[in-house]
Amino acid sequence: MSIRSQLLKGILDGCILAVIAEESVYGYELSRKLQQVGLSDVSEGTIYPVLLRLQKNGMIEGEMRPSDSGPNRKYYDITAQGEEALEMIQEEWRILVNPVNELLQRGRINERETDD
Amino acid sequence: MSIRSQLLKGILDGCILAVIAEESVYGYELSRKLQQVGLSDVSEGTIYPVLLRLQKNGMIEGEMRPSDSGPNRKYYDITAQGEEALEMIQEEWRILVNPVNELLQRGRINERETDD
């Protein structure tokens, strides 16, 4: 198991909720989107259980829709409760990132990029 | 269980290694240090198992030393192997932080503080 998959623990729910909050997606598409943004180790075996759990907990709602070219797809939308949860996760993430950056990059030149 | 404890998953090893890389610490002291930097939910029940696991895996070495005022303390130092592992974790963290920030803060004004 890669180190990154360990780091992933606990933030995957938030990432998935964030994507679904932007637009309806289905699982197969979601796994590709996450890979595109750089979360390259996330496979279907990981994503589908997360989606089912988020649905069970009322964070998202799934709806089967036919596809023009392939099997049916289950599109997920975020619920009001899911949006609340996402905001809490975003808040917790902001609280966590600074101390961890501080610890892990202490004594290191802050090689920032020009992307903000 | 708090959301933050979920977010913690997978990054605690790195945080602990980072502290020990700076100086010898013992578990009880470490838990206070982590709380000071903002990782406030980390208790002894969490830290001691991590320390024992890191020691078992050769990342750190523990040595019992007497205390002036209280029971013996087990001071930990990082090993060469632990330093390598820490560098890998730091690298993985850097790779992970940007995509996750991107996802979780998309569409949000980047309310940065003046602390850098």
Next chain:
DNA sequence: AAATACTATATTGTTTAACAAGATAGCTAT
């Protein structure tokens, strides 16, 4: 039309992390 490949969802079983709770024990103060 049969076989293969791709799209798509779901489940099962394994490993491992965080953690609450509690056991153990030494030192300090009353």
Next chain:
DNA sequence: ATAGCTATCTTGTTAAACAATATAGTATTT
């Protein structure tokens, strides 16, 4: 001695990530 603080360690629970696999519809090739 009793209580409280310091300090380490263990046990048992919950839950997350994930590999592996099952299932099935659609598309492509032969």
